Amino acid sequence: MMSLRLTRGILKNNAIRSYSRAPCEIIEILESGFETLSQSKSKSLLKKHLTREILDKIKTKVTPSYCSTLLDCIQSGLCNHDSGVGIYAPDPEAYSTFSELFDPIIEDYHKGFKKADKHPATCFGYGSDFPNLDPEERFIVSTRVRCGRSLKDFPFNPCLTKKDYRHLECMITKVLKTLCNDHAGKYLPLSCMEPEQQQKLIDEHLLFKEGDRFLQDANASRFWPTGRGIFINKNRTFLVWVNEEDHIRVISMEKGGDLGRVYERMIIGVESLAHSLKFSHDKRLGYLTFCPSNLGTTIRASVHIKLPNLGADRAKLEELANKYNLQVRGTAGEHSEAKGGVYDISNKRRLGLTEYQVVLEMHKGISALIDAECQAGSQK
Numbered sequence: 206m207m208s209l210r211l212t213r214g215i216l217k218n219n220a221i222r223s224y225s226r227a228p229c230e231i232i233e234i235l236e237s238g239f240e241t242l243s244q245s246k247s248k249s250l251l252k253k254h255l256t257r258e259i260l261d262k263i264k265t266k267v268t269p270s271y272c273s274t275l276l277d278c279i280q281s282g283l284c285n286h287d288s289g290v291g292i293y294a295p296d297p298e299a300y301s302t303f304s305e306l307f308d309p310i311i312e313d314y315h316k317g318f319k320k321a322d323k324h325p326a327t328c329f330g331y332g333s334d335f336p337n338l339d340p341e342e343r344f345i346v347s348t349r350v351r352c353g354r355s356l357k358d359f360p361f362n363p364c365l366t367k368k369d370y371r372h373l374e375c376m377i378t379k380v381l382k383t384l385c386n387d388h389a390g391k392y393l394p395l396s397c398m399e400p401e402q403q404q405k406l407i408d409e410h411l412l413f414k415e416g417d418r419f420l421q422d423a424n425a426s427r428f429w430p431t432g433r434g435i436f437i438n439k440n441r442t443f444l445v446w447v448n449e450e451d452h453i454r455v456i457s458m459e460k461g462g463d464l465g466r467v468y469e470r471m472i473i474g475v476e477s478l479a480h481s482l483k484f485s486h487d488k489r490l491g492y493l494t495f496c497p498s499n500l501g502t503t504i505r506a507s508v509h510i511k512l513p514n515l516g517a518d519r520a521k522l523e524e525l526a527n528k529y530n531l532q533v534r535g536t537a538g539e540h541s542e543a544k545g546g547v548y549d550i551s552n553k554r555r556l557g558l559t560e561y562q563v564v565l566e567m568h569k570g571i572s573a574l575i576d577a578e579c580q581a582g583s584q585k
């Protein structure tokens with residue numbers, strides 16, 4: 206049996222899509238990766254749902270248009286046992302071709318979205334539906350709402366060519382140039398950025414990080430930094446990431462807890478882009494994204510928050526957050542640690558609810574955590 210290191214070595218040394226491997230080689234890597242994952246302590250949804258029966262059913266399948274294999278979907282999860290999810294869709298058809306595996310993972314992540322369920326039509330509501338979460342500025346450092354979009358007729362990262370990256374960047378930046386008022390800004394291609402400027406933007410939580418091993422092992426960082434970049438408005442409160450995990454990430458953020466204002470800015474931004482760009486959308490799964498955790502509304506509404514009393518016991522904080530369908534991340538985002546007592550807490554599920562309902566779930570949950578923090582403080 207091949208060890209995890211060997212599996213990883215084979216995958217990494219050949220940064221190629223698996224269709225250029227012989228089918229028997231793909232099966233061999235899948236079998237060995239499956240054995241190693243099954244025996245590991247991984248808590249990923251991939252490990253939980255990839256059974257022998259499912260593996261045997263889908264291990265020889267390929268998607269009709271891009272010939273993506275199961276290995277293209279799960280190689281990141283096979284290499285990184287600390288993945289939360291561990292599976293990505295190399296192209297939109299992967300969600301149906303490998304539905305035996307994607308569906309239970311989607312149901313688990315999005316808390317009960319079943320095979321027969323249909324994602325509701327878009328309904329953003331209004332920013333004014335959401336009062337400031339922390340008007341006295343005691344707990345919340347900053348608030349951020351993001352959503353992801355993929356452009357119709359393009360596959361996701363692993364299947365994109367260098368030419369596709371350039372083409373996507375060109376289409377997206379052309380539209381970004383037309384944004385006005387608060388949303389007007391400028392596009393900075395990653396390839397023209399000095400390393401110091403790049404690091405500064407990462408440290409300020411504006412830019413995506415470099416060298417994410419989960420994305421690299423999913424074959425999502427090919428031709429880096431070609432086609433990648435960030436659009437920033439004058440106030441640095443509205444950002445668009447180009448060709449990172451998804452073709453587009455629309456982000457609104459600012460200091461403090463005014464969720465309504467942040468959300469409203471994101472809605473205007475994404476709706477402006479939708480006038481000129483056609484997005485990849487599915488009747489059942491809503492907006493399509495590279496990672497199944499982002500399907501549907503694709504919204505992650507988060508606060509950077511200090512909860513000294515609740516945070517004293519991270520396990521308890523997680524348990525309480527889970528009760529409100531919230532997810533706790535570290536200060537530098539997914540797979541990072543909390544620094545200086547600052548947690549990133551956001552809605553977990555994004556599929557099966559409208560945008561309004563997703564943000565409401567986050568608003569209610571964060572309000573409840575702040576109440577619990579105050580109560581814990583008064584009992585001291």
Ligand code: ADP
Nearest residue numbers: 347348349410505507508509536537538539549
């Ligand atoms: P996403 O998938 O939403 O882009 P990540 O976990 O990769 O999330 O985080 C991306 C960046 O956004 C990180 O630098 C993270 O610290 C930052 N971030 C997330 N939420 C907030 C927030 N409320 N305030 C400031 N920065 C934030």
Ligand code: IOM
Nearest residue numbers: 288289290291419496498
């Ligand atoms: N969205 C993706 N970056 N993530 C869920 C990776 C993982 O932990 O599996």
